[in-house]
Amino acid sequence: MIVAIGNYAYDWGSPGQPAEERTFEEAVLIAKESEGKPRLDPASLNPTFSYADDDDRRHHVWLLDATTAFNQLVTLRSLQPRGVALWRLGSEDPALWKVFGRKGSLDAARAEELAEIRFAYGVDYEGQGEVLEVTAQPQIGRRTIKFDAQRGLISGERFTAFPSPYVITRHGSAERRIVLTFDDGPDPKSTPLILDALRDAGVPATFFIIGANGQNHPELLRRAIAEGHELGNHTFTHPNISSISPQQLELELSATQHLLASEVGRHSLLFRSPYAVDAEPETIDQVRPIELAARQGYVNVGMQIDPDDWKRPGSDAIVKRVVEAAERGEGNIVLLHDSGGDRTQTIAAIPGIVEELHKRGFEFVTIAQLLGRSRDAIMPPVPPEEQLRSRFDGAAFAVINWAGAAIDWLFVLGIVLGIARLLFVGGLAVYQRYRERHRVFDPAYAPSVAVVVPAFNEEKVIVQTIASLLACDSPGPLEIIVVDDGSSDATYRVASESFARDPRVRVFSQANGGKPAALNFGFAQTTAEIVVALDADTVFTRDTVSKLVRHFKDPRVAAVAGNTKVGNRINLLTRWQALEYITSQNLDRRAFAVLNCITVVPGAVGAWRRELVESAGGFRNDTLAEDADLTLAIRKLGKHIVYEEEAIALTEAPDTVRGFIGQRYRWMYGTMQAAWKHRDVLFRRRYGALGFVALPNVVIFQVLFPLISPIMDLLLIGSLGSAAFSYSHHPEEYSADNLWRVLFYYALFVSVDYLAAILAFALERKESWGLLIWLFWQRFFYRQLMYYVAIKSTITSLKGVLVGWGRLERKASVQVEA
Secondary structure (H helix, E strand, O other): EEEEOOEEEEEEEOOOOOEEEOHHHHHHHHHHHHHHOOEEEOOOEEOOOOOHHHHEEEEEEEEEEEEEEHHHHHHHHHOOOOEEEEEOOOOOOHHHHHHHHHHHOOHHHHHHHOOOOOOOOOOOEEEEEEEEEEEEEEEEEEEEOOOOOOOOOOEEEEEEEOOOOOOEEEEEEOOOOOEEEEEEEOOOOOHHHHHHHHHHHHHOOOOEEHHHHHOOOHHHHHHHHHHEEEEEOOOOOOHHHHHOOOOOOOOOHHHHHHHHHHHHEEEEOOOOOOOOOOOOOOHHHHHHHHHHHHOOOOEEEOOOOOHHHHHHOHHHHHHHHHHHHHOOOOOOOEOOOOOOOOHHHHHHHHHHHHHHHHHHOOOEEHHHHHHHOHHHOOOEOHHHHHHHHHEOOOOOOOOHHHHHHHHHHHHHHHHHHHHHHHHHHHHHHHHHHHHHHOOOOOOOOOOOOOEEEEEEEOOOOOHHHHHHOOOOOOOOEEEEEEEEEEOOOOOOHHHHOOOOOOOOOEEEEEEEOOOHHHHHHHHHHOOOOOOOOOOOOOEOOOOOOHHHHHHHOOOOOEEEEEEEEEOOOOOHHHHHHHHHHHHHHHHHHHHHHOOOOOOOOOOOOOEEHHHHHHHOOOOOOOOOHHHHHHHHHHHHOEEEEEEEEEEEEEEEEOOHHHHHHHHEEEEHHHHHHHHHHHHHHHHHHHOOOHHHHHHHHHHHHHHHHHHHHHHHHHHHHHHHHHHHHHHHHHHOOHOOOOOOOOHHHHHHHHHHHHHHHHHHHOOOOOOOOHHHHHHHHHHHOHHHHHHHOOOOOOOHHHHHHOOOOOOOOOOOOOOOOO
């Protein structure tokens, strides 16, 4: 058995008429206001009192409260029901919860706990109008409890102090007066048109501005003031003020107030809550922000005439709703919007609203006029002693505006440059492929070839690398020179013993001097015309050497860049690197080969004309990108550097985040060093596309773009977060216009990536198109790692810090196709 008990009141009025149901709170407030004296009826043990209403009619109120609930629970315990229900939530005596649903004895001590009464619900309103003022704070009520120990029941109750809720007094009710108010602006499209419509109609209005919007368009604030309108505070970012902290609300109001002072030279005492949540507060949580705003001197402006213009019902419907509500006397203040979506219907409705209400004898006024106060009283001018601070505030807001505009322009510039680069690089890459497919090479060209392999702690991979080289086809004599650069492992021993009987392989060892020193040492050990260099973790395919060498028949060719691919596609990170090699590095080399401005012959697979390397001074150790440094030095000699897509090298890419960051940090920092070292080629006609295309490309797309790209990602994340928050709190009023705009531009930005990737894969038809599945997700993790590397490298370069060679752990994970 489940037993339900009641906790509310019945107000009996005229004889023969049904009783009016009231909450406990309403009944107590009636007793307080009418000086009624609730007492416990000795027969029924129910509280009751009488009072006379405004028409001097007698009323008798009977109520069920915490004392009746106590007695009912005592009685019910003998029946042992399965449960006890309460009718009805929201109407009960809040002291009831000290005993209802709680375990323990129901004795005199528990009964005494019911003496204190705190209202948990409701707000008491007085007066008429839509301008709200908190005029009384909640008061704790008290009653004396008489407990009958013999029966175990409460037998007496007397109120010694009535509890009271917040009391809010309404102001501003006036016959045939209307105030037009506009929320959420200013908006660069809608607000000027609304101001035009108001000017043409000759009526004033009050604009409740969002500070962030006003900051972006201060000229509209100044225009509104100049044309006789009022400005009110609608917070700075439009949060739900009942769900934020008092400190955040204070900051929201203060920021908007400082904006108004700096831009229009006035403060504003007018405040309206976002989303109209607290236009008529009903709970304590909703009243407290209003109270906080009032303590700061604000007048809280509500509204009773709301045509829901944000739902876009049509301009005629907006006019009809406003006019009918005004005629019914529902209120004096009309809520409209000048931002937050398409406001064309609102704009079109203004002339109709003004015309129809004028016909009916309504006067259009401002909030100040509605309250019978002057404009300066509602919007006081900034006093002389605060004007200097206001100017500083204005300068600060101007800087913030400039920064915001700069971010917007960077976003647009990024998209424009990305598309332009795609068209430029893509077109050149397609042409390069066509040209190479129709190039004829001399099969009789057979120069001597040496392959130099610098190695440092490469015992796990060195044998595989040398074996792949011995299996390569070569048009002429081939020798392999391995230089162990002071390894601390068994690299030298493993290489020497494994190939001791092959005269084509010579293994040397030297004290550790770094990769450039090892390469120079290897070049010094050969007289071959062409020298191929590769990293010790790299594996060549059978025809890689022959494909590289065939280009040197042309005496203008000084170096050939091969096609580096990731050979250990074993996890997500290595697959993302494989994507980058195909869609970025190799696509660029194709395009720049046409313009003879390749900036780096990769250390993993590249061939050099030995005598030109020597004349350029060999590999230098003053940058971490010795391959890029030498490439630029040789190109400055006026020679050609070409790309061979069929000279494939499979390299072992880092398969951990830590290893990846370390490698790319060295690459990025080394690239910056090389670009700075050869900055004399910039925009010099004698160096052609190297100075006008290649080096600017390095600066813009390898350094600056990674630095600004995080801003674009953060903008997307911020927009999604803001949209989710706004939609979750107010789904009906939410406008997705701004979100769709951001998503459109971001989608365009991402589309450039996809188009470039599709083109790159189309040019390398043997590649697995399945890699493209990972391209979208690459932007949300891999790109962030690249951003971090770019930022770290830039900071290091600005500090002038020296960076040494790092160490990448080799795992011999390159997979070689049979």
